Amino acid sequence: MLVVVALVVLAVDQLAKWWVVGNLPYREPQRVVGDLLIFEYDRNPGAAFSIGTGSTWIFSIIAVAVLVFVIWYARRIRSTVWALVLGLVLGGLLGNLADRLFRPPGFGVGEVVDFLRIPLLPAIFNLADTAIVSAMVLFLVLTVMGVGLDGRRVKAVPAGGRDAAGDAVPAADAEPADRPSSEKAADTAPASGASAEPVDAPCGGADDAGSRAESRVAGLGEARHPVDGRA
Numbered sequence: 001m002l003v004v005v006a007l008v009v010l011a012v013d014q015l016a017k018w019w020v021v022g023n024l025p026y027r028e029p030q031r032v033v034g035d036l037l038i039f040e041y042d043r044n045p046g047a048a049f050s051i052g053t054g055s056t057w058i059f060s061i062i063a064v065a066v067l068v069f070v071i072w073y074a075r076r077i078r079s080t081v082w083a084l085v086l087g088l089v090l091g092g093l094l095g096n097l098a099d100r101l102f103r104p105p106g107f108g109v110g111e112v113v114d115f116l117r118i119p120l121l122p123a124i125f126n127l128a129d130t131a132i133v134s135a136m137v138l139f140l141v142l143t144v145m146g147v148g149l150d151g152r153r154v155k156a157v158p159a160g161g162r163d164a165a166g167d168a169v170p171a172a173d174a175e176p177a178d179r180p181s182s183e184k185a186a187d188t189a190p191a192s193g194a195s196a197e198p199v200d201a202p203c204g205g206a207d208d209a210g211s212r213a214e215s216r217v218a219g220l221g222e223a224r225h226p227v228d229g230r231a
Contacts, residue, residue, distance in 0.1 A: 001083040002074055002090065009091025013127040014098060017113040024115065035119060042124045043111035056109040060100045067093050079151025081142060088135035095128030 024030060024041040031038055045056045070093065074086050096112050103110035114124040146154045 001080055002077060002087040005084055005087025006090035006094065009088060009128070009131045010094045010098070013091070013095035013131070016115070016127050017095075017099070020113060020115040029117070038117040039115050040117050040124055042114045044114050044124075045109070045111045056100060056111070060097065060108045063093055063097045063100065067097065076149050078149055079147075081138075081147065081151060082149055085135045085138050085142070088131040088138070092128040092130075092132035092135070095126070095131070 020039070020041050024039060026041050026043075029038045029040045047059055067090070070086060070090050074083075074090070077083050077086055099112040100110045101107055103113070105111070112126070114126050114129075116126060116130070117124050148154050
């Protein structure tokens, strides 16, 4: 899927540029749909918006580096929609890189053929640029929707459950398994200088003690004043 999309984008882009170079006058606007779509043949030695026109070879090196990264990253793709994204990027990169490598004035410093103009953009662009921008828009949509490289939507896993790989997700208040035992002991030990709270006496303890004290006082009074038994 990815390779097919990239080859289609490359072929359509190069065929369109071949037609433009052979049929359109240089830098003369040709209205196709009024002011909404204009064909204007132009050559761009720099990047977008004609930035860095004197450093074409630098952009060629950057394009090759990005191309290698896309090819390497493509091995992780497991879904059709993500293959479409990478295919559009790859085809767009190859389309503009082919211009830089094989068009005048020379290898690696060739000028990119642009011919599309719309009112929303101040610059002229081509079909390879359109493929790359479309891929970026689709990439943002898939990212916002949470679609993974395997094509499945990534869902939030509750604490204590298992993720897509089958690994357990620890709860928020779970204690790390590798926590040192000294830290665990410090949490359970009382803070230094803290006094223990007094234990409340049973509810009837105070009343019983008072009754026993009154009995002793009464006994002492009888012993000090014995009853006279004489008539």
